[in-house]
Amino acid sequence: xxxxxxxxxxxxxxxxxxxxxxxxxxxxxxxxxxxxxxxxxxxxxxxxxxxxxxxxxxxxxxxxxxxxxxxxxxxxxxxxxxxxxxxxxxxxxxxxxxxxxxxxxxxxxxxxx
Amino acid sequence: xxxxxxxxxxxxxxxxxxxxxxxxxxxxxxxxxxxxxxxxxxxxxxxxxxxxxxxxxxxxxxxxxxxxxxxxxxxxxxxxxxxxxxxxxxxxxxxxxxxxxxxxxxxxxxxxxx
Numbered sequence: 001x002x003x004x005x006x007x008x009x010x011x012x013x014x015x016x017x018x019x020x021x022x023x024x025x026x027x028x029x030x031x032x033x034x035x036x037x038x039x040x041x042x043x044x045x046x047x048x049x050x051x052x053x054x055x056x057x058x059x060x061x062x063x064x065x066x067x068x069x070x071x072x073x074x075x076x077x078x079x080x081x082x083x084x085x086x087x088x089x090x091x092x093x094x095x096x097x098x099x100x101x102x103x104x105x106x107x108x109x110x111x112x113x
Numbered sequence: 114x115x116x117x118x119x120x121x122x123x124x125x126x127x128x129x130x131x132x133x134x135x136x137x138x139x140x141x142x143x144x145x146x147x148x149x150x151x152x153x154x155x156x157x158x159x160x161x162x163x164x165x166x167x168x169x170x171x172x173x174x175x176x177x178x179x180x181x182x183x184x185x186x187x188x189x190x191x192x193x194x195x196x197x198x199x200x201x202x203x204x205x206x207x208x209x210x211x212x213x214x215x216x217x218x219x220x221x222x223x224x225x226x227x
């Protein structure tokens with residue numbers, strides 16, 4: 001089982017550029033999440049999805065967009081990259097909420113210069 | 114505001130020694146508390162999940178305790194190994210919080226020296 005797969009692992013963007021962070025899971029999980037992890041800080045939720053076609057904002061959604069056309073895929077779109085978006089991004093999935101554990105991808109390290 | 118505080122920020126111990134990491138939370142209403150291990154350059158991996166009624170949960174050499182009255186948890190690592198070097202993250206979930214109901218601590222960075 002691959003679990004949660006994220007691409008790319010590293011990326012450098014110039015201010016104002018756009019990009020999509022890819023995330024796919026092969027565990028047939030309903031719930032998928034995007035988090036960002038800044039140095040010395042706890043993970044912050046950007047967006048989440050409770051199933052195909054359903055997405056909702058998390059704590060820090062500004063500057064990002066998501067879509068969920070299939071159960072497996074949950075891409076994160078940065079439209080106009082800003083230096084404040086320099087961070088490590090993690091995609092995660094779970095079968096449901098409550099006491100279910102999250103399965104995380106290995107992360108995408110993004111620098112905006 | 115829901116908060117999760119972890120201590121210490123960082124810790125260095127010798128291989129083979131035991132250590133205890135602390136987590137205090139002010140999340141309400143409490144649903145469960147999780148400990149994750151995050152190796153450098155990797156995503157977090159679940160170690161334990163404890164609900165209100167559970168005081169202790171073990172996963173190999175990792176033992177988590179929970180005191181819901183004082184809103185404190187600890188993660189005890191026994192006979193540490195070099196592979197235990199990682200960040201350990203405490204996460205607390207609120208009842209009815211749904212997919213956005215998790216509050217993450219900043220983590221404790223643990224270094225095991227040979």
